[in-house]
Amino acid sequence: MERTSEAYEKALKARTASVKLASTDAATRNAALLAMADALIAQTPRIIAANGEDMARAKANSMKESLQDRLLLTPERIVGIADALRQLASANDVIGEILEGRTLDSGLRMTRVRVPLGVVAMIYEARPNVTADAAGLCIKTANACILRGGSAANSTNIVMTKVLMDAAASAGIPANAIQSIETTDRSATTELMGLHGLVDVLIPRGGASLIKSCVENSKVPVIETGTGNCHTYFHASGDLEMGLEILLNAKLSRPGVCNACESLLIDEAIADEALSAALKALAGANVLIHGDGRSAEAAAALGLTEGQFVPATEEDWGTEYLAYEISVKVVSGLDEAIAHINEYGTQHSEAIIASDYDAIRRFTDEVDAAAVYANASTRFTDGGEFGYGAEIGISTQKLHARGPMGLAALTTSKFILMGEGQVR
């Protein structure tokens, strides 16, 4: 571990800040969130100017239009970001909640209290809104944070972090509670991952390769988020029309998000009709189909071209396209469908279209995923849809938090025991 690195020094400062931050009351933290919102509005010209530098670099580097759009800040967007902070200020506080308590046989008064994690590191892409969002979530939950945004947004992030930290400090939040890594050197990410003992949790919010790198290399505990190789499975008992509607919604409503459908499984018993209908609908919506042998026959019968259908490779079953593409496979039945999903899925969101009670029961029991659906689109896996308000991301791991994460995912608990001389 590089003991003189920016990541190390900032983590050390964040750790110190986190001790005092943990003892702040909710009123102080909520006032800080409102001050942060006000400051973003008041400092809009300064933030837009910094964002302009990032945008100029992005254009010079011929950044993709969609990524440029994600990077761009406008006064309207800053109003939206500030509003999100204000909403957070009015959300229920989770810190200090007594999760359980009793008088032990020894006479000790025991309470288990919800407390902040301490220092949270977030690594994310060039999306300036995440900077304010992550800082806000951490202040709400009394965590210090170290933010590592995509380098393409670096000028914006530096200015926004300063604006947010100054505003929070003016409301009584300890200095250094909100920090961002300013170097664009990639080694800073590696350093962050090595800071076991200083950083309590690392939350990568981004693509599959970033998350994989964190899982494999981090000594700091990681919350895996967001990769979703989600399946829609047409069981023989399902309503085909409903299935097609759900499939198209899950694939097309927002192909670039993690809860979008990436793979279609169809029972052999209904393959003739269902495969033909599904391929026709998908191709009609300009979705490139990666299909198995049986699908190839159906595609040929439909007269699909090479731009519409290609044979699936082994790799396709495990691919999250995040695009107008899908893999399609015919399975012998429920057992094969469940086994296929458990082998190739990413334990995010999985759906069965069926009317058979036992099939739905077995699918929801045996498919190993954060969210399993019967007769609905996987697109519903979302903190807002599930009623959690503020969302930190969607956890695809099993420890600590699974599925859409609310504020409680940024907390842990502590036993407090009040005695009067008890010995054991």
Add this chain to the structure above:
Amino acid sequence: MERTSEAYEKALKARTASVKLASTDAATRNAALLAMADALIAQTPRIIAANGEDMARAKANSMKESLQDRLLLTPERIVGIADALRQLASANDVIGEILEGRTLDSGLRMTRVRVPLGVVAMIYEARPNVTADAAGLCIKTANACILRGGSAANSTNIVMTKVLMDAAASAGIPANAIQSIETTDRSATTELMGLHGLVDVLIPRGGASLIKSCVENSKVPVIETGTGNCHTYFHASGDLEMGLEILLNAKLSRPGVCNACESLLIDEAIADEALSAALKALAGANVLIHGDGRSAEAAAALGLTEGQFVPATEEDWGTEYLAYEISVKVVSGLDEAIAHINEYGTQHSEAIIASDYDAIRRFTDEVDAAAVYANASTRFTDGGEFGYGAEIGISTQKLHARGPMGLAALTTSKFILMGEGQVR
């Protein structure tokens, strides 16, 4: 990752077993636990014979007496192990519990259900009782398990695992749900740590070096357990007599356990009297004192010898002795005590002896540990004392579980959403 290793092949089988195991009902799992207990009793001669091989090897290798005692099985001890399994059978079931549920705005019926983690790997020392204990905890919570016990207990573990698995299978538990690593090759541990995606959690139960190695090298999520550099802090406002009683209990009642006191901090304001009394009591109980400069003066005044007092080094502040040794330091007051504990502690259990309300409040708020005590011995941090019954270990990390872990620590949750064609 060695794709043909014993660890990989067993993990693959455990994964397959875990899918069916997750759908078993509590009655089946409890019947299996009783069958496992009966089988241990019925197969006592076979288990004792295997244990005899391990004991003979241990003696030939001049294993320490205390470790030999830990390794030894007797018919009486096997009765105790079987009784623990029977108690587990009668404990409340946690699987299938509905943790929350509501009808979403979309009309989806959402429930969040407690489900098994899937495949749990445990790495532990040469303690055959842990083999039955770990297998029992996993069957109770519908998890498949891969057990990796200390090589000195290998013959015992192989036989016990077979006896337990056969008995569980006879009661309806899927084959391969309970497995142990049979090779004594150390690389098997490394392989287990690499099986991200096959193994859901790795729980090391053992010494600090084992745990450190898992945290640093494992790609599988780890639950850190058991290292405890616990402090007892005499605040200026504390009752000295009570403090000494608590200190001696925390240090002496079982020095080899993780909740034993390893370091004493004393406020400067009371150092003259408290230091002298504490050093005298500790030395009188044959505890080797590693003290700071101020302690050295007190030790000299008391006439302590080199076998009773040595100057503390920087390393001492971070050392878990697990022996009749302690570090002693005079601090300027509450701030330094909290800062020292947060720097050198292992976030396990920490105690303040005080009568001042604000000092106790600040200590319990600002000390970052799983359990913080006012006026009681740190020795109470224990699943049994806290009322959790079966204990998996004491987590010293913040994610997923913190402090003594009960059965719920071996579970995760899954969202199940029942729809009728909902799209977003």
